[in-house]
Amino acid sequence: MAETVLRLNDVRRLFDVSAPWLARILSGTGPRTLKAVDGVTLDIARGETFALVGESGCGKSTVARLVVGLYEPSSGSIEIDGTDIASLRTRKAQAPVRRRVQMVFQDPYASLNPRWRVKDIIAEPIRTHSLIQGEPAIRARVDELLRQVSLTPSDGDKYPHAFSGGQRQRISIARALASEPEFLVLDEPTSALDVSVQAQILNLMKDLQRRLGLTYLFISHNLAVIYHVSDKVGVMYLGRLVEVAAKADLFGRPLHPYTRLLLDTVPDLAMTGRDRLPVRGEVPNPIDPPTGCAFHPRCPLANDRCKSERPSLLAAGGNLVACHAVQEGRLPDWGTNTVST
Amino acid sequence: MKPLLELRHIRIELPTRRGTLLAVDDVSFTIGEGEVLGVVGESGAGKSITAAAIIGLLEPPLRLTGGEILLEGERIDNLPPEAFRRIRGKQIGAIFQDPLTSLNPLYTIGRQLVETIRTHLPLTDKQAAARAVELLQEVGIPGASERFNAYPHQFSGGMRQRVVIALALAANPRLIVADEPTTALDVSTQAQIIGLLKRLCREHGTAVMLVTHDMGVIAETADRVAVMYAGRVAEIGPVRQVVKHPQHPYTVGLMGSIPSIGDDLERLPQIDGAMPRLGSIPRGCAFNPRCPKVIDRCRVDRPDLLPAGATEAACWLHAPEVAHG
Numbered sequence: 001m002a003e004t005v006l007r008l009n010d011v012r013r014l015f016d017v018s019a020p021w022l023a024r025i026l027s028g029t030g031p032r033t034l035k036a037v038d039g040v041t042l043d044i045a046r047g048e049t050f051a052l053v054g055e056s057g058c059g060k061s062t063v064a065r066l067v068v069g070l071y072e073p074s075s076g077s078i079e080i081d082g083t084d085i086a087s088l089r090t091r092k093a094q095a096p097v098r099r100r101v102q103m104v105f106q107d108p109y110a111s112l113n114p115r116w117r118v119k120d121i122i123a124e125p126i127r128t129h130s131l132i133q134g135e136p137a138i139r140a141r142v143d144e145l146l147r148q149v150s151l152t153p154s155d156g157d158k159y160p161h162a163f164s165g166g167q168r169q170r171i172s173i174a175r176a177l178a179s180e181p182e183f184l185v186l187d188e189p190t191s192a193l194d195v196s197v198q199a200q201i202l203n204l205m206k207d208l209q210r211r212l213g214l215t216y217l218f219i220s221h222n223l224a225v226i227y228h229v230s231d232k233v234g235v236m237y238l239g240r241l242v243e244v245a246a247k248a249d250l251f252g253r254p255l256h257p258y259t260r261l262l263l264d265t266v267p268d269l270a271m272t273g274r275d276r277l278p279v280r281g282e283v284p285n286p287i288d289p290p291t292g293c294a295f296h297p298r299c300p301l302a303n304d305r306c307k308s309e310r311p312s313l314l315a316a317g318g319n320l321v322a323c324h325a326v327q328e329g330r331l332p333d334w335g336t337n338t339v340s341t
Numbered sequence: 342m343k344p345l346l347e348l349r350h351i352r353i354e355l356p357t358r359r360g361t362l363l364a365v366d367d368v369s370f371t372i373g374e375g376e377v378l379g380v381v382g383e384s385g386a387g388k389s390i391t392a393a394a395i396i397g398l399l400e401p402p403l404r405l406t407g408g409e410i411l412l413e414g415e416r417i418d419n420l421p422p423e424a425f426r427r428i429r430g431k432q433i434g435a436i437f438q439d440p441l442t443s444l445n446p447l448y449t450i451g452r453q454l455v456e457t458i459r460t461h462l463p464l465t466d467k468q469a470a471a472r473a474v475e476l477l478q479e480v481g482i483p484g485a486s487e488r489f490n491a492y493p494h495q496f497s498g499g500m501r502q503r504v505v506i507a508l509a510l511a512a513n514p515r516l517i518v519a520d521e522p523t524t525a526l527d528v529s530t531q532a533q534i535i536g537l538l539k540r541l542c543r544e545h546g547t548a549v550m551l552v553t554h555d556m557g558v559i560a561e562t563a564d565r566v567a568v569m570y571a572g573r574v575a576e577i578g579p580v581r582q583v584v585k586h587p588q589h590p591y592t593v594g595l596m597g598s599i600p601s602i603g604d605d606l607e608r609l610p611q612i613d614g615a616m617p618r619l620g621s622i623p624r625g626c627a628f629n630p631r632c633p634k635v636i637d638r639c640r641v642d643r644p645d646l647l648p649a650g651a652t653e654a655a656c657w658l659h660a661p662e663v664a665h666g
Binding site for chain 2: 055056164165166167194195196197198199200202203206221223224225227228251261262263264265266282283
């Protein structure tokens with residue numbers, strides 16, 4: 001298929017979550033690290049939508065922040081269009097690459113400066129990267145961007161408080177598009193919105209992708225939204241990818257037991273009047289994850305090997321799966337999935 | 342059969358400097374014994390405010406200015422606060438969205454349970470403690486007797502919500518009002534909590550008013566569902582009918598705009614625009630500027646709930662003269 005736009009190579013990001021120094025001395029505990037992202041490798045091809053799904057604390061938002069450069073990876077490399085970001089030493093050298101990757105945040109109430117007019121919010125990337133010279137030309141570009149997200153040029157003179165959540169998210173998208181990116185990182189872009197507004201924003205993002213040839217990294221915990229927008233899906237659990245597959249395979253033939261669990265727990269309109277399979281346990285504390293496969297305490301198929309040896313992401317029937325049970329062929333017949341794809 | 346809870350023409354106002362806004366405008370519905378009524382709607386539709394009015398916790402300046410709330414045929418909306426306190430907890434339990442804010446961080450969960458039980462039931466400390474452990478076991482807290490002396494921060498989000506459910510069930514209420522009980526939880530935890538709530542209420546014969554914006558949760562849990570829009574009930578009926586054969590154009594749009602696994606659509610059907618703000622609710626039917634089937638009458642007259650198929654919808658399309666003429 002198409003060329004790779006974004007490549008993550010065994011990316012790790014650790015956070016120091018130690019107690020303060022004195023408290024550590026007094027209680028005799030050592031430093032503690034949180035492995036928010038623990039060895040993630042993935043490729044995203046031009047024009048596709050790659051979705052990351054997982055529960056809170058699984059590291060999906062940290063991946064988003066690593067990709068746009070809000071965090072530096074602790075180890076591993078991030079390549080954009082074949083250029084390793086870490087090889088560009090200065091911010092100035094990074095700017096032309098960074099410009100091509102933009103982000104839309106979850107909360108449209110927190111991600112727009114309330115003291116700026118919308119036209120200045122949208123024009124900021126244009127000015128920062130000196131993409132267009134002269135105020136009239138910048139204003140014309142801002143108007144065009146506003147129209148692209150179905151707002152009107154007169155909206156540019158208002159402040160963010162005058163807009164509803166959905167309209168604010170349109171402004172966020174217009175700002176992200178201002179630097180003419182090829183790649184957008186969308187971190188839960190519709191989670192703060194009502195369903196009818198969510199549909200508007202999802203439709204807008206699909207239109208823009210088709211029109212501008214954008215590539216998306218789409219992060220969400222909502223599997224139905226992911227089913228609607230994605231081409232390829234990665235499932236994360238406690239900082240690691242446990243399964244990566246094309247959408248039809250992941251939803252039609254999920255292999256990893258955690259993916260099964262997630263798919264079984266989606267509240268769905270089709271579930272009226274049915275009881276679902278009981279699920280065990282909750283996501284463990286990521287500061288002190290279980291040994292071996294992090295999912296083993298909740299997994300019905302766990303054996304001794306799962307408790308001690310961490311599975312790597314290996315090919316299995318078209319999917320990439322990190323599971324000993326899959327590799328050893330211990331997967332029971334769960335029956336065909338009810339989802340037809 | 343007499344309904345357990347009955348709301349008659351409830352009206353809730355919000356006085357502001359620029360005039361009084363109507364947050365809830367003439368809402369009526371009933372909940373039967375042991376029935377689960379789902380209330381859905383988008384933010385600002387008035388669903389949480391309606392729930393707060395039922396448990397007598399409307400936050401000023403919001404105030405109930407019209408209508409009646411009846412519990413087992415007795416009016417409860419005009420009770421003095423002291424009398425209401427005896428009903429809340431004893432006959433109506435409450436579960437809120439954020440389990441961390443509904444528990445007191447300074448007391449052990451055991452103490453909070455014992456306090457609630459002793460407030461409402463004539464039990465000694467010892468008996469109350471035994472009942473508390475029983476409740477914790479019932480809501481699936483592993484090692485209930487050891488966890489009895491733990492503080493809320495020592496529990497995970499899902500476990501905390503289980504404790505809150507135990508608190509709500511402590512005095513065996515007839516009705517539980519649950520306002521977005523799973524919104525703060527992860528999906529796999531959410532499924533457990535919904536399953537738990539469903540099972541316990543079935544076993545105890547407790548009725549539930551389940552307020553949420555998540556149609557999937559409602560579809561799985563509720564017997565009947567009320568869809569709210571701009572402070573009014575747009576449609577109410579058996580959950581299967583409302584989900585599969587919605588009658589109000591807003592419900593139709595709402596159901597269509599929810600993405601579903603297995604539906605391969607290039608675009609989601611969308612309702613353009615957004616729900617009006619409280620200050621600018623249009624004349625006639627509040628949905629008329631967004632409605633694809635709007636007729637002249639919708640812009641002038643406000644529709645009340647009318648029988649529509651197997652549900653009731655507040656829509657002129659279902660007026661006898663329109664439907665058959």
